[in-house]
Amino acid sequence: MVAGLESPSAAANDGRLRGPVLLINPPSPSGFTANREGFGGLGTLTAGRRGFLYPDAALAEAAARLRSLRVPVRAGDLAMQPWRGPVRLFRRLPELDGGHPAILHVAVVSLDHDLAWAKQTLGEWSAPLVVQGTALAEFRSEILAALPRATIVSSGRGVPAADALLARFGATRLPLENELELPAFDLLPLGRARRVPLWSGFGCTLACGYCPYVVDTNRQYFPNAVELVTRRFAALVKAFRPKRVVLRDPNLGQDLERSRSLFESLSRLPARDRVPFEAESRPDGLTSTWLEAFSRAGGVELKLGIESFDPEFLVSSGRVPDAGAASDYRQRCLEVVTAASNMGVALRLFLLRGSGAAADGALSGVASELSPFGEVVIKDLLPANPRELWRRMHRGGSSA
Numbered sequence: 181m182v183a184g185l186e187s188p189s190a191a192a193n194d195g196r197l198r199g200p201v202l203l204i205n206p207p208s209p210s211g212f213t214a215n216r217e218g219f220g221g222l223g224t225l226t227a228g229r230r231g232f233l234y235p236d237a238a239l240a241e242a243a244a245r246l247r248s249l250r251v252p253v254r255a256g257d258l259a260m261q262p263w264r265g266p267v268r269l270f271r272r273l274p275e276l277d278g279g280h281p282a283i284l285h286v287a288v289v290s291l292d293h294d295l296a297w298a299k300q301t302l303g304e305w306s307a308p309l310v311v312q313g314t315a316l317a318e319f320r321s322e323i324l325a326a327l328p329r330a331t332i333v334s335s336g337r338g339v340p341a342a343d344a345l346l347a348r349f350g351a352t353r354l355p356l357e358n359e360l361e362l363p364a365f366d367l368l369p370l371g372r373a374r375r376v377p378l379w380s381g382f383g384c385t386l387a388c389g390y391c392p393y394v395v396d397t398n399r400q401y402f403p404n405a406v407e408l409v410t411r412r413f414a415a416l417v418k419a420f421r422p423k424r425v426v427l428r429d430p431n432l433g434q435d436l437e438r439s440r441s442l443f444e445s446l447s448r449l450p451a452r453d454r455v456p457f458e459a460e461s462r463p464d465g466l467t468s469t470w471l472e473a474f475s476r477a478g479g480v481e482l483k484l485g486i487e488s489f490d491p492e493f494l495v496s497s498g499r500v501p502d503a504g505a506a507s508d509y510r511q512r513c514l515e516v517v518t519a520a521s522n523m524g525v526a527l528r529l530f531l532l533r534g535s536g537a538a539a540d541g542a543l544s545g546v547a548s549e550l551s552p553f554g555e556v557v558i559k560d561l562l563p564a565n566p567r568e569l570w571r572r573m574h575r576g577g578s579s580a
């Protein structure tokens with residue numbers, strides 16, 4: 181029930197969306213773990229039912245947005261909590277003709293499964309449904325074939341999804357997003373790892389032709405203000421006591437000055453507001469000074485997208501501008517991983533299967549060269565599901 185119509189936020193909802201709104205991360209496909217969290221990525225599927233999962237930051241954002249407008253919500257992460265999640269969502273749910281409004285968080289890598297599950301579970305409902313996830317604009321016809329009444333929000337963020345649902349109920353005067361509103365991680369499980377995502381920046385200006393992180397941002401970078409990220413960091417630590425903060429930014433090192441200033445700012449937080457954090461970046465532009473500042477601020481793990489040492493792939497994919505840069509690339513990467521591991525920073529080093537020489541059998545050689553420095557993770561250049569997305573990305577340079 182929406183109360184307090186005299187307040188600006190409640191007036192923005194006009195009292196028509198009464199809720200409870202269901203915020204749903206669907207279960208993983210059988211035999212896999214689906215990680216749908218993340219702004220730019222297409223999600224990851226790992227074999228087995230006990231793969232690593234981040235808390236669902238998009239649904240936590242949507243929950244906070246709706247709650248700030250006094251709309252009741254129920255959130256269930258059925259991937260992280262296959263048994264408890266449905267109880268949180270459906271137990272003693274008030275009867276409502278046509279079902280309840282809902283936001284469904286899907287990912288490209290598990291889209292077929294997610295839609296089949298939603299069709300079976302929510303298909304008979306006529307209540308407004310928002311389907312939200314990165315790069316969904318490219319899968320419009322598949323989504324509408326399964327869920328004809330759905331509103332599609334092509335974004336990894338939860339606020340636009342919540343606003344799209346409010347718009348289905350006629351809300352037209354939505355208040356500005358409250359920048360200090362924290363995602364409602366109190367409503368969604370953090371998992372045993374208790375790693376809480378925090379947005380540092382969205383998108384990337386670089387032009388790697390295979391990259392999904394730029395699809396919804398048209399190869400632009402939208403960094404959040406350093407001061408805001410710092411304040412949110414402290415507020416997240418205070419509110420949820422995570423073991424670690426995951427600094428979300430697809431390529432944190434793309435603006436060395438800005439990220440160094442962020443590290444300095446985090447370093448100045450009082451000890452009670454700090455926990456270790458992890459981040460991800462392209463490696464070759466990083467410097468020792470940057471790595472030192474990262475470590476001093478509490479950075480304990482770096483995920484580095486190395487992808488390939490194959491010069492032909494590096495140039496043809498737009499990873500580096502020319503052959504000269506390609507021949508330096510391996511050396512630069514090795515210098516960075518050496519420096520980082522000497523500083524005690526844990527490394528996860530990502531390679532792409534199918535990237536030139538790697539596809540010709542050199543991949544294991546690259547992996548062996550890198551494995552003394554950290555955990556090597558090999559991903560597929562072309563995941564089975566999003567071929568159409570790649571095709572459109574390459575046709576237009578970007579599909580956004």
Ligand code: SF4
Pocket residue numbers: 383384385386387388391392393394430431462485
């Ligand atoms: S550097 Fe990373 S985030 Fe940026 S375009 Fe390349 S792969 Fe994408």
